[in-house]
Amino acid sequence: MKYLAEFRNGEIAQRLAAEIRRMTTRRWAIMEVCGGQTHAIIRNGIDQLLPPEIELIHGPGCPVCVTPLEVIDKALAIAARPDVIFCSFGDMLRVPGSRHDLFRVKSEGGDVRVVYSPLDAVAIARDNPHKQVVFFGIGFETTAPANAMAVVVAKRQGLKNFSMLVSHVLVPPAIEAIMNSPSNRVQAFLAAGHVCSVMGYWQYPPLAEKYRAPIVVTGFEPLDILEGIRRAVRQLEAGAAYVENAYPRAVTFEGNQPAQRMLAEVFEPTDRAWRGIGVIPNSGWRLRDAYRAFDAEARFDVADIRAQEPPICRSGDVLQGKIKPIECPAFGNPCTPRTPLGATMVSSEGACAAYYNYGRFARAG
Amino acid sequence: MSLDFATWSCPLPLRDYPNIVIGHGGGGKLTAELIQHLFAPAFDDEALRPPGDAAILSFDGARLAVSTDSFVVRPLFFPGGSIGELAVNGTVNDLAMMGARPLYLTAGFIVEEGLPLAQLGAIVARMAAAARAVGARVVAGDTEVVDKGHGDGVFINTTGIGLIPDGVRIGPDRARPGDCVLVNGSIGDHGMAIMSVREGLEFEATITSDTAPLCDLVAAMLAAAPDAIHTLRDPTRGGLAAALNEIAAASRVGIQIDERALPVNPAVQAACDLLGMDPLYVANEGKLVAFVAPEAAEAILARMRAHPLGRQAAMIGQVVEQPAGVVAARTAIGGTRVIPMPLGEQLPRIC
Numbered sequence: 001m002k003y004l005a006e007f008r009n010g011e012i013a014q015r016l017a018a019e020i021r022r023m024t025t026r027r028w029a030i031m032e033v034c035g036g037q038t039h040a041i042i043r044n045g046i047d048q049l050l051p052p053e054i055e056l057i058h059g060p061g062c063p064v065c066v067t068p069l070e071v072i073d074k075a076l077a078i079a080a081r082p083d084v085i086f087c088s089f090g091d092m093l094r095v096p097g098s099r100h101d102l103f104r105v106k107s108e109g110g111d112v113r114v115v116y117s118p119l120d121a122v123a124i125a126r127d128n129p130h131k132q133v134v135f136f137g138i139g140f141e142t143t144a145p146a147n148a149m150a151v152v153v154a155k156r157q158g159l160k161n162f163s164m165l166v167s168h169v170l171v172p173p174a175i176e177a178i179m180n181s182p183s184n185r186v187q188a189f190l191a192a193g194h195v196c197s198v199m200g201y202w203q204y205p206p207l208a209e210k211y212r213a214p215i216v217v218t219g220f221e222p223l224d225i226l227e228g229i230r231r232a233v234r235q236l237e238a239g240a241a242y243v244e245n246a247y248p249r250a251v252t253f254e255g256n257q258p259a260q261r262m263l264a265e266v267f268e269p270t271d272r273a274w275r276g277i278g279v280i281p282n283s284g285w286r287l288r289d290a291y292r293a294f295d296a297e298a299r300f301d302v303a304d305i306r307a308q309e310p311p312i313c314r315s316g317d318v319l320q321g322k323i324k325p326i327e328c329p330a331f332g333n334p335c336t337p338r339t340p341l342g343a344t345m346v347s348s349e350g351a352c353a354a355y356y357n358y359g360r361f362a363r364a365g
Numbered sequence: 366m367s368l369d370f371a372t373w374s375c376p377l378p379l380r381d382y383p384n385i386v387i388g389h390g391g392g393g394k395l396t397a398e399l400i401q402h403l404f405a406p407a408f409d410d411e412a413l414r415p416p417g418d419a420a421i422l423s424f425d426g427a428r429l430a431v432s433t434d435s436f437v438v439r440p441l442f443f444p445g446g447s448i449g450e451l452a453v454n455g456t457v458n459d460l461a462m463m464g465a466r467p468l469y470l471t472a473g474f475i476v477e478e479g480l481p482l483a484q485l486g487a488i489v490a491r492m493a494a495a496a497r498a499v500g501a502r503v504v505a506g507d508t509e510v511v512d513k514g515h516g517d518g519v520f521i522n523t524t525g526i527g528l529i530p531d532g533v534r535i536g537p538d539r540a541r542p543g544d545c546v547l548v549n550g551s552i553g554d555h556g557m558a559i560m561s562v563r564e565g566l567e568f569e570a571t572i573t574s575d576t577a578p579l580c581d582l583v584a585a586m587l588a589a590a591p592d593a594i595h596t597l598r599d600p601t602r603g604g605l606a607a608a609l610n611e612i613a614a615a616s617r618v619g620i621q622i623d624e625r626a627l628p629v630n631p632a633v634q635a636a637c638d639l640l641g642m643d644p645l646y647v648a649n650e651g652k653l654v655a656f657v658a659p660e661a662a663e664a665i666l667a668r669m670r671a672h673p674l675g676r677q678a679a680m681i682g683q684v685v686e687q688p689a690g691v692v693a694a695r696t697a698i699g700g701t702r703v704i705p706m707p708l709g710e711q712l713p714r715i716c
Binding site: 047049089104114 | 385
């Protein structure tokens with residue numbers, strides 16, 4: 001807490017916001033890549049401190065939201081098996097697959113457990129030798145090193161009853177896909193600080209240069225986000241486009257090298273589907289051959305499960321900044337966090353869910 | 366690779382749950398719907414209709430508050446208390462939130478085969494001490510034993526009967542625009558204490574449950590200004606957020622709180638930050654939120670702060686007319702956010 005209070009100071013926030021207002025001369029569209037940043041923006045009311053010219057576009061960086069429907073369906077199929085203990089981070093339990101969610105599987109007798117670390121799942125496997133223990137390995141580069149570590153530990157311990165349903169996604173290919181879109185309006189990015197704390201930001205200078213877009217590595221506290229926006233606006237107003245690190249207390253250019261080595265040891269790049277977006281080449285990780293024995297998809301023969309996502313909501317328009325969540329006709333009714341129609345309403349990190357939970361009445365009122 | 370936003374597509378809606386899921390017990394929307402659509406129609410009775418933690422029954426000119434509650438906590442002993450104190454204090458507090466003084470309790474035990482008698486004995490001793498501390502008598506009980514694996518050691522149900530003093534009119538539907546919103550201390554302590562021991566999470570500082578009986582504090586507040594206290598609520602499951610939303614809905618008012626005024630123990634805040642949780646949604650077992658007439662607020666606050674259970678008491682907001690039913694917070698940096706009713710349990714976030 002002593003390291004956080006100083007990044008939640010209201011007076012400094014007001015000063016930063018005033019500076020952003022002073023330097024802004026025209027409209028700018030800035031995307032915060034990470035769902036955690038979206039959450040912090042709405043939870044703290046940061047957008048209300050900004051001048052109307054600054055438009056924040058909420059990126060697809062929510063690991064829970066972007067996990068594809070068919071991966072959820074595979075998880076549900078595995079979790080429902082009587083021989084399986086299915087371990088997941090908490091917020092995945094409420095994400096609907098084609099027909100239901102992990103809470104429902106649990107209520108029907110599935111052994112579904114919330115864990116706080118993939119190593120907890122490895123421990124459960126060790127303690128339950130007669131059960132198959134499966135960990136739901138989702139997330140961006142932030143969660144991947146711990147998941148890689150869990151696989152390495154399971155292999156070292158010779159566990160035959162541990163496996164992982166892997167659906168990791170990567171940030172840089174997503175930024176590239178967004179910038180290549182013909183309808184793109186994003187002019188600058190707040191890069192996800194936690195991702196960069198692992199991966200560094202050496203991948204970003206070519207992107208900033210290629211797309212002439214400032215990229216500011218940004219943390220998750222209110223002052224971090226305001227400072228990230230301030231630097232992005234400063235570059236935009238100056239016609240500059242380079243990478244800045246506004247989160248130096250956690251991020252270095254090179255990142256966490258042992259973690260990167262661990263990732264390279266266990267995972268290899270693969271094409272990955274993003275929920276509601278479709279396949280982005282080389283945007284995900286899968287287990288390398290040396291660790292393929294820990295692949296839950298192969299072990300439980302669910303590779304053939306397919307799911308269709310009918311185009312019935314406007315979360316695509318939300319993601320490219322064409323509309324705000326509240327402008328979607330489905331927002332709030334029938335689309336709610338309880339009955340989500342779109343990826344962006346599915347988890348609390350999603351832009352629509354964040355608006356629904358925190359911003360709805362503030363904006364209406 | 367270009368991302369074609371035109372083909373962005375979406376998943377199907379989530380169906381309603383046909384079975385009970387864990388969230389039905391979380392004190393949020395799912396719990397409320399279960400009560401509204403399943404229990405209330407079946408047991409339809411005028412005493413059940415007013416919202417509140419306890420029913421009010423008139424008997425020979427006296428007004429009795431009656432409340433029942435079941436306790437299913439893991440582990441049975443935790444920093445700051447045990448299921449024994451919880452089972453007494455929880456029901457006592459439900460009575461206190463109607464302004465009632467607890468008189469009688471019943472205790473029902475569903476015990477799992479294999480529970481050491483010494484543990485059950487220690488739990489019951491703590492219950493007895495907690496009941497004596499508030500002057501309530503345990504006058505009836507029941508014991509059932511279930512097969513091993515069919516319970517978490519012991520589940521306890523308690524029912525309480527209390528007497529509401531003449532002239533006291535407190536209810537969740539009585540908050541009025543202009544009322545000041547007070548809490549008696551830091552929020553989220555109990556929920557995070559339980560989570561830290563249950564999930565084996567090690568935080569820098571030990572977080573202790575706040576379990577405590579609130580009837581004496583309520584009596585002190587009533588003595589300060591008997592007519593000025595409109596609404597009391599102990600924010601247990603679902604935390605302060607659920608309690609405020611229930612009151613906003615029942616009283617058809619808006620509630621605005623100031624996050625900067627909210628007492629939160631730094632260790633609880635740090636643990637919540639770590640897990641991506643919001644202390645507003647974390648359970649309390651020794652806290653109350655009070656809606657009081659503005660002219661009496663300072664006097665009541667002073668009386669609360671003079672009480673051992675109210676030293677950290679704070680004024681956290683006020684009641685407004687519009688938007689009715691909505692709880693909003695002024696954030697630490699000067700923005701605004703809505704504090705929605707939780708759906709079920711709060712879940713730790715992945716990032």
